[in-house]
Amino acid sequence: MAVFTVVAFHCRFPFALGGMIGVDVFFVLSGYLITTILRSGIGLPEFYWRRATRLYPPLLLMLAAYAAFAPLVFPTVNPVFDVLLAGLYLSDYTMAFWYQPLSIGHTWSLAVEEHFYLVWPLVILATRRLPVRPLMWLLAVGFVVATTWRIVDAHVWQDWHRTYFRFDTRMSGLILGALIAVMPWRLQGERVLLIGRISIYMLLVALLFFRFRNIWFIGWGGIAVDLAAAGLALSLVSGETAISRFLSREGPRYLACCPIRYISGTTPLPWRSGTNWIPSPHQSWWVGWRHSSPRSRTGTSRSL
Numbered sequence: 413m414a415v416f417t418v419v420a421f422h423c424r425f426p427f428a429l430g431g432m433i434g435v436d437v438f439f440v441l442s443g444y445l446i447t448t449i450l451r452s453g454i455g456l457p458e459f460y461w462r463r464a465t466r467l468y469p470p471l472l473l474m475l476a477a478y479a480a481f482a483p484l485v486f487p488t489v490n491p492v493f494d495v496l497l498a499g500l501y502l503s504d505y506t507m508a509f510w511y512q513p514l515s516i517g518h519t520w521s522l523a524v525e526e527h528f529y530l531v532w533p534l535v536i537l538a539t540r541r542l543p544v545r546p547l548m549w550l551l552a553v554g555f556v557v558a559t560t561w562r563i564v565d566a567h568v569w570q571d572w573h574r575t576y577f578r579f580d581t582r583m584s585g586l587i588l589g590a591l592i593a594v595m596p597w598r599l600q601g602e603r604v605l606l607i608g609r610i611s612i613y614m615l616l617v618a619l620l621f622f623r624f625r626n627i628w629f630i631g632w633g634g635i636a637v638d639l640a641a642a643g644l645a646l647s648l649v650s651g652e653t654a655i656s657r658f659l660s661r662e663g664p665r666y667l668a669c670c671p672i673r674y675i676s677g678t679t680p681l682p683w684r685s686g687t688n689w690i691p692s693p694h695q696s697w698w699v700g701w702r703h704s705s706p707r708s709r710t711g712t713s714r715s716l
Contacts, residue, residue, distance in 0.1 A: 532590070
């Protein structure tokens with residue numbers, strides 16, 4: 413769903429002028445997912461290897477196609493330079509400060525994710541002996557600090573480009589997702605549905621009325637989007653709701669799980685029998701890596 417809103421935004425559909433919030437939602441979900449994986453007992457070498465085999469094959473394929481066709485479509489750009497920036501996951505900072513690589517500027521979010529993958533395992537390793545409550549407070553403080561840093565940066569420099577793309581100014585959602593992952597409690601009863609509905613309404617308002625390249629949105633609107641995305645994630649992992657039932661259907665689960673996992677070589681094609689290639693109903697498919705990977709099914713893991 414987050415990806416679809418971003419695609420609709422880039423297609424300039426009139427109902428998705430605030431579709432850039434899909435990236436913020438994805439960062440919250442990613443923070444939850446990666447923290448859950450790291451706390452499940454996976455070793456650092458295996459974690460880094462799995463991230464590389466999931467990200468690099470489709471990225472290299474896209475960059476190869478760009479390098480082949482860029483001289484025809486974008487004759488004034490240097491495709492080799494663009495490919496290097498994107499392939500080395502530097503485009504979040506190069507987009508922020510030098511507007512490069514503009515032709516494939518969408519790779520900035522991949523760079524943010526990659527920097528998170530590099531740094532966050534070390535954070536989890538350093539805090540692995542902390543009790544849950546102090547760790548929750550540490551992450552909550554981290555979210556406040558990251559949010560404050562983004563707001564200050566946006567208002568001091570008054571340059572949406574400088575603030576919007578950088579890893580250090582986009583960490584708030586990732587940290588908030590991590591906080592949900594370490595929380596020992598979940599919503600109960602009617603609160604699951606209530607928080608889920610409020611979160612969806614907030615995201616719909618942002619989708620319709622928030623605007624790109626706006627200092628207010630980057631600074632303050634981002635707080636509302638982060639909290640709404642966190643509320644949605646929390647409601648999804650707390651119990652069965654209408655949206656979780658929809659996302660548990662075979663079609664959405666296939667769209668979410670199969671393409672990337674097939675590219676990475678961890679999942680056979682759906683017509684090959686005898687394989688559990690889609691998480692079972694009512695499992696959260698956006699944390700499907702943990703639930704349906706071969707290692708988690710066998711119950712073996714290596715401790716951090």
